[in-house]
Amino acid sequence: MDAFFASVELLRYPQLQGLPVVIGGSRHTPEDEAALIARWGGLEQIPLEAFPRLAGYVGRGVITTATYPARQFGVGSAMGMMKAARLCPQAILLPIDFVRYRTYSRRFKEVILSLAPVMEDRGVDEVYIDFTAVPGGQEEGGRALAARIQQAIHAKTGLTCSVGVAPNKLLAKMASEFQKPRGISIVQPQDLEQLIWPLACRKINGIGPKADARLQALGITTIGDLAACSLPFLVQHFGKSYGAWLHAAAHGQDERPVVTESEPVSMSRETTFERDLHAVQDKAELGAIFTRLCERVAEDLVRKGYAGRTIGIKLRYADFRSVTRDMSLDHFTQDAAAIRRAAGLCLKRVPLQQRIRLLGVRVGALVAWENGAPRDAGEVPVASHRSRPSDPFTAPLF
DNA sequence: TCTGGGGTCCTGCCCCCA
DNA sequence: TCTGTGGGGGCAGGACCC
Helix, strand or coil: EEEEEEECCCCHHHHHCCCCCCEEEECCCCHHHHHHHHHHHHHHCCHHHCCCCCCCCCCCEEEEEHHHHCCCCCCCCCCHHHHHHHHHHCCEEEEECCHHHHHHHHHHHHHHHHHHHEECCCCEEEEEEECCCCCCCCCHHHHHHHHHHHHHHHHHHHCEEEEEEECCCCHHHHHHCCCCCEEECCCCHHHHHHHHHEEEEHHHHCCCCCHHHHHHHHCCHHHHHHHHCCCCHHHHCCCCCHHHHHHHHCCCCCCCCCCCCCCCCEEEEEEEEEEEEECCCCCHHHHHHHHHHHHHHHHHHHHHHHHEEEEEEEECCCCCCCCEEEEEEEEEEHHHHHHHHHHHHHHHCCCCCCEEEEEEEEEEEEEEEECCCCCCHCCCCCCCCCCCCCCCCCCCCC
């Protein structure tokens, strides 16, 4: 199987090209931006000094993404806003605008689907493409089709895009990182030793900070180091499943197909409070937030046509420890009140002495749902007789 | 002054059942 | 009836990804 991995860059103000820009935080909203556009008569007319700066940012939140010039200062995704403000106070701060990202994301994927129909959606700005059967897909080792895709995306959306071409998804993803933001990189199996093995283990999609730290403790820093380890050694240190996967990944092996359709497994809503709240002292506020989260999950379920029977909550305490509690109902639901009742029972099972910074509600074990019944009645998972029944007579805590 | 939100998948443990 | 064993589901936590 031959795979492309493509990711697009989303920066829509031409006057900000080449400048440090971060997106994230909660202080600025897209409405602020609308006001800016209204005042200056257009997106391109906004002068640099009119954009808010990161300096002096106060409040919670993290950086969602940053331009390459901002990354030069050490600012990056998932970094706290206050820390980023210290590292690069002059950076321009843009609000998150999910509505616009989704619009552009849809357009970018439509362009790809029109050229190569076997596409796996990997989020708002990434896809995998199987181009084995695309006419002309093998020309110049895939480079010709990659260039056509890049040009079509730019023509239809104005966005740039980097592409990796490789025999499988694992290598295509790594190849796409080689020339950002608008390159085409091709990795063949014989390039493994020269192009992949010198890279840090962390570059493998699936090795995160924890696994990387454990590898480093064993003296394994590059993918080449990892490839030099025997399978029994990796299984001994990382378990049968993950150890075998590490071994295969280091040798560039990945048999996963490009998956064009998938059903969601769970839906959730969570929120981090402006300040840490206490279950007793802030009972009314917490109760209102909790109910609203349940309503929002229910709205999502109804809008997308799903119902679920495992209801769960997530709490993050002020010290950042997290706990979750779940319970399975004997029926599927997409009803906010039913979710609220079950989530309330889950909440009764967690200690609430400490202040809380985050609360979340999740519905899992989903089935496609239509007009009060499963969409495909033949394949409904049967509720286990062991599932705990909900107790409608027990009042939720808040 | 720390650390968002929405997901998936995996693992370990416990319990129930055959 | 007791004990062992293995499978499967539920649950909790954690790692990882975008």
